[in-house]
Amino acid sequence: xxxxxxxxxxxxxxxxxxxxxxxxxxxxxxxxxxxxxxxxxxxxxxxxxxxxxxxxxxxxxxxxxxxxxxxxxxxxxxxxxxxxxxx
Numbered sequence: 001x002x003x004x005x006x007x008x009x010x011x012x013x014x015x016x017x018x019x020x021x022x023x024x025x026x027x028x029x030x031x032x033x034x035x036x037x038x039x040x041x042x043x044x045x046x047x048x049x050x051x052x053x054x055x056x057x058x059x060x061x062x063x064x065x066x067x068x069x070x071x072x073x074x075x076x077x078x079x080x081x082x083x084x085x086x087x
Contacts, residue, residue: 004071005084011069013053013062014044022066026073027056028081029063033073036066 011018012028019025019036026033034057042051043062054064063085067073 002080002084005081008065008069008071008077008081009085011065011071015054015064015066015069016042016050016052018068019054019064019066022068024073025054025064025066026078027059027061027063028065028078029061029086030056030059031075031078031082032056032058033078034058039064 022036024033025036038057039054040057041055042053043055044051044053046052053062055062056064065071065073071077
């Protein structure tokens with residue numbers, strides 16, 4: 001497993017602050033790219049009852065990365081993540 005992709009996967013959960021401060025987000029399941037303002041559903045409630053993990057507004061899967069993760073939100077990178085984690 002490529003180390004970069006394994007490390008990037010750590011940024012797809014419990015990442016609300018990182019995602020909300022990003023300029024662009026992408027889903028490595030459906031490969032959609034969108035601004036964080038489109039995200040409406042969050043799962044993994046914290047102690048205050050707010051969700052901490054984004055779900056994709058296009059497909060509903062919790063495979064969202066924001067550009068503040070430090071990883072590129074590009075078609076090539078998202079496809080690499082999909083190949084590793086979903087196929």
